[in-house]
Amino acid sequence: MNRPGLRERKKIETLHRLQEEALRLFDEQGYDETTIEQIAAAAGVSPSTFYRYFPVKEDVVVQDEYDPLIVNVFENQQEGTAPLEALRAVLAVLFAAFTEDDIERVRRRVRMIFAVPALRARQVAQSEATERLLAEMIAERTGRAANELEVRHFTALVVASWTTAISAWAETEGTKDDLAANLDRCLAHLEAGAPL
CATH class of the missing domain: 1.10.10.60 (Homeodomain-like)
Known part of the structure; x- marks a missing residue:
C-alpha cells in the first residue's frame, strides 16, 4: 500500500x-x-x-478514509486473483496499518450509528456508495459491467458481510485482531457459499 x-x-x-x-x-x-x-x-x-x-453533520460519524485505501490496495493485487480472495488480502493489508486509536474510533462510530436513527439512515446511503465503488473495481477485474446484476449482487453481499462482521464486533470489547478475524470469517463464509 x-x-x-x-x-x-x-x-x-x-x-x-x-x-x-x-x-x-x-x-x-x-x-x-x-x-x-x-x-x-x-x-x-x-x-x-x-x-x-x-x-452534513451525519457524515462526521459515517464517512471515513477507507474506501480510497481499499481501491488502492485492491488494484495492486496480483492479476487473476479471484475477487473475494483479493478483498480478503486487501483487509489484511489495511489492518496491518491500523492503530489501536483507529480501532477505537471505528468502534465508537459504529455504536453511534446504531444508536442514532439519522446516522443509521445516512449509513445506508454510504453503504450504497461503497457497493458502487466495489462494483466498478470488480467489473474491471472480471471484465464484466459494473451494472450487471451478478456484479451488483456480489458487491451487495460483500458490503452486507462487512456490516455484519463490524456490528457483531462493535457489540463486544474485541481487539483489532478480532475485527480483522470477523471480517475475514464472514468473507470466507460467503466464499464457501454461506453454508449452515
Missing part, C-alpha cells in the same frame, strides 16, 4: 480530529443537541473547514 503524502496525512489528521471531537460532544450532550459550530470550535477549525470534510 502506498504511504500517503504529507498533504494527505494532514487531511486525515484533521478528519480524525473532527471525528474525535464530534464523538466526544455527542457522548457528552447528545447527537441532536450538538451543532456543527461546536464540533468545529472543539477541533480548532472553522465551520467552513468542517463542511469541506463533511457535507
